[in-house]
Amino acid sequence: MTQGDYNNPLNDHSTFSFDCHPGISCFTDCCNDxxxxxxxxxxxxxxxxxxxxxxxFLAQFTSIEFDEGCWFPHLTLKMSDKDACPFLTQKGCSVYDDRPFACRAYPLARSVSRACSQDAQQSKYYLVRHDYCRGHDASRQWHLSEWIDHGGMKVFNDMNAQWISIDTILKSYPFESTGMNMKLFRLLFSAVYNLDNFRLLIDDCILPEMNISNELIEKAYKCDIHLMEVGFAFIHYCLTGETPEKD
Structure with missing residues (x-):
């Protein structure tokens, strides 16, 4: 069970105790189920x-999930046959340097107010605790900014801010219950999650009125980060008829 102190968001002066390393008895327990x-x-x-x-990657390591009342899905990490993270080894995480945001953030949870404009988004951090986690008993103290730096979370926050803007639009778009069979749905899904497939469709998808620079498009052929940016701009235009504001 996970408990969170959601009535008391952390501030720049907040401190908390936490550590995680192989010497702690619960090491990697959080990587199961x-x-x-x-x-x-x-x-x-x-x-x-x-x-x-x-x-x-999507076929091997993800499951498609729909929240109630939402027609566009989110993806979750598919557990192994042993109900463990597929990247867990006896020595720990095999993809540690590239681990997902959720792994970096714990013992913090981050909430972000939904808004189409990144400038209008407001985020808060809260301290959470898994019942089995002994890392909270450690003596090591952290300030909020120290933990964000330690986990390399800032770049994730920046990338996820772009996604939240687009996800806000997607969640309000009225896909039908047959959405998974819709051509538009499949195209938008590729622009969000299946970027290598979307890269093959750029020439057919990107129109002059979308106001996406040729320089960015050229970069998108070689760089996934720029490709994601193009994909999000494409989605914004498809669902609103407007070019996204530059934040």
Missing amino acids: VEMTLYPYDIILLKNRLNIDSET
């Missing part, structure tokens, strides 16, 4: 770490 949402940037890092294309 977990439902973990994967964000688009998580998928980019993991599929590149594994040196496989996005379609292969």
Whole structure:
């Protein structure tokens, strides 16, 4: 069971005790039987770490989940046959440097107010605790900013801010219950999650009125981060008829 102090968001002066290393008795327990949402940037890092294309990664390592009342899905990490993270080894995480945001953030949870504009988004951090986790008993103290730096979370926050803007639009778009069979749905799904497939469609998808620079498009052919940016701009235009604001 996970408990969170959601009535008391952390501030820059807040401190908390935590540590995680092989010497702690519960080491890697959190890597078992977990439902973990994967964000688009998580998928980019993991599929590149594994040196496989996005379609292969999605098929092997993800499950598609729909929240009630939402027609566009989120993806979760598929557990192994032993109900463990597929990247867990006897020595620990085999993709540690490219691990997902959720793994980096714990023992913190981050909430972000939904808004189409990144400038309007507001985030808060809360301290959470798994009942089995002994890392909270450690003497090591952290400030919020120290933990964010330690986990390399800032770049994830920046990438996820772009995604939240697009996800806010997607969640309000009225896909039918047959959405998974819709051509538009499949195209948008590729632009979010299956970027290697979307890269093959750029020439057919990107129109002059979308106001996406040729320089960015050229970069997108070679760089997944720029490709994600193009994909999000494409989605924004498809569902709103407007070009996204530059934050």
